[in-house]
Amino acid sequence: MPYMQNKKIYRYTNVELLDQIKNGSSKTLVNQAQEELDKRDLSHLELNKLEEEYVKFKAYQEKRKNEPLTxxxxxxxxxxxxxxxxxxxxxxxxxxxxxxxxxxxxxxxxxxxxxxxxxxxxxxxxxxxxxxxxxxxxxxxx
Incomplete structure (x- = not known):
């Protein structure tokens, strides 16, 4: 996620944190993202909803990646x-x-x-x- 390189980890949304955890190239950033997500103390239900939002986020990201110029x-x-x-x-x-x-x-x-x-x-x-x-x-x- 190069577009977030100047963004502080505590400002990431939950979906961005999960994306960083799953796809991060830097072990340090992955660990920081995991620590931040743990700090937010999400319930089991919230974590399941987060997974659903993440799937939608990735689908939207892929769609935008392949959209042509207007x-x-x-x-x-x-x-x-x-x-x-x-x-x-x-x-x-x-x-x-x-x-x-x-x-x-x-x-x-x-x-x-x-x-x-x-x-x-x-x-x-x-x-x-x-x-x-x-x-x-x-x-x-x-």
Whole structure:
């Protein structure tokens, strides 16, 4: 769960703790998660409900992982990923922040589609620029 790397263990939800216990890569974090879950002193009924919530959580996580880009997201990456300014004053680059979010949360299908959209966008803008240089500018006498 790389998206929780800066989150303190006591702030994890019960489902996040259980996920860390079951899938954690660090033995230290797994132990901390287990200790935190034990501190919460959940009843047997609450633990059973937690297991059910965890199954739903994992199913939802898997569904999101395999969801494609929406049409609007695809067009944003296609058209604007090369035209947004990167300067000292403008730090909010939609394409870059969305790409980082997809990578952080493990949205593999979206990441592949972002790369494709950016490649197609680059080709599109290259063709537009080339057409402008070779066909329009000479007719204008430039």
């Amino acid at each position: 049409r609007e997201e695809w067009f944003n990456f296609f058209f604007w990923s090369f035209l947004q300014p990167n300067s000292r004053w403008i730090k909010d680059n939609f394409s870059e922040s969305e790409y980082k979010r997809f990578r952080t949360h493990g949205f593999d299908k979206k990441l592949r589609q972002v790369r494709e959209a950016k490649i197609y966008g680059f080709i599109f803008w290259f063709i537009i620029a080339t057409a402008l240089i070779f066909f329009v500018l000479p007719k204008l006498g430039l």
